[in-house]
Amino acid sequence: MPPERFRVATYNTRDFLDDHHLAARVVRAIDPDLLCLQEVPRRLLAPWRLRRFAARCGMRWSGRQTGSGGTTVLTAPHVELLAASHHRLPVRWPDRTRGWARAHVRLPGGHEVTAVSLHLSLRAPERVRHVAAVLEALRGVEPLVVAGDLNEGPDGEAYRRVGDPGGLAVAGPGTPTYPARAPHRPLDVLFASPGLRVLPAREVALPEAVWAAASDHRPAWVDLEVG
Numbered sequence: 001m002p003p004e005r006f007r008v009a010t011y012n013t014r015d016f017l018d019d020h021h022l023a024a025r026v027v028r029a030i031d032p033d034l035l036c037l038q039e040v041p042r043r044l045l046a047p048w049r050l051r052r053f054a055a056r057c058g059m060r061w062s063g064r065q066t067g068s069g070g071t072t073v074l075t076a077p078h079v080e081l082l083a084a085s086h087h088r089l090p091v092r093w094p095d096r097t098r099g100w101a102r103a104h105v106r107l108p109g110g111h112e113v114t115a116v117s118l119h120l121s122l123r124a125p126e127r128v129r130h131v132a133a134v135l136e137a138l139r140g141v142e143p144l145v146v147a148g149d150l151n152e153g154p155d156g157e158a159y160r161r162v163g164d165p166g167g168l169a170v171a172g173p174g175t176p177t178y179p180a181r182a183p184h185r186p187l188d189v190l191f192a193s194p195g196l197r198v199l200p201a202r203e204v205a206l207p208e209a210v211w212a213a214a215s216d217h218r219p220a221w222v223d224l225e226v227g
Helices: 020-030 046-057 124-137 157-162 208-214
Strands: 004-012 034-038 072-075 080-089 098-106 112-119 144-149 169-172 188-192 196-199 220-226
Touching (some): 004 020, 004 112, 004 188, 020 046, 034 098, 034 112, 034 144, 072 080, 072 098, 072 112, 080 124, 098 124, 112 124, 169 196, 169 220, 188 220
Parallel strands (some): 004 034, 112 144
Antiparallel strands (some): 004 220, 034 072, 080 098, 098 112, 144 188, 169 188, 196 220
């Protein structure tokens, strides 16, 4: 089958505590095929809120996020969800729970891809342990995109371990994403396996006020080619 282009985005939505209507507007402007989310609602009315947000984004939610530490993956209507799973990462009590979500999908052209949404701990030693556990669980999975909020930049040990030589490579964005009002920390990043090619990404034009009010993070995205 011929090569196929697709877009993956990652977005920390801070439990929809900011303007979730604007967050959905941001997602629609980016128009991803796969959306890796962090800090989505986990408790009261969480399924209803997630389903409503997905609908406002023009996307679909798998209907599962229990045990995910607030992570999940949304898919565009033209993307077929083949399997979804959500996993908890251990943290020190009473820290916020952490986790990762996995979605195995089939793109419209027939190519299959796995996308993982990841949210690491605020503690550096835990981040390293988290990355080791996730990468071990994903051993042999190809093609693969891992995206999320690492809570550290390129100088961090966990960040470097995700992109070890011969494994996943940084696909984007290469620009700061936090805090949304005046970003100076590149906490949100996407990694791609060797079977995926990084393409020039289309810019998304939105007023600064929209980026700033939608969440405390800005999203990141990358265009990839498979096949």
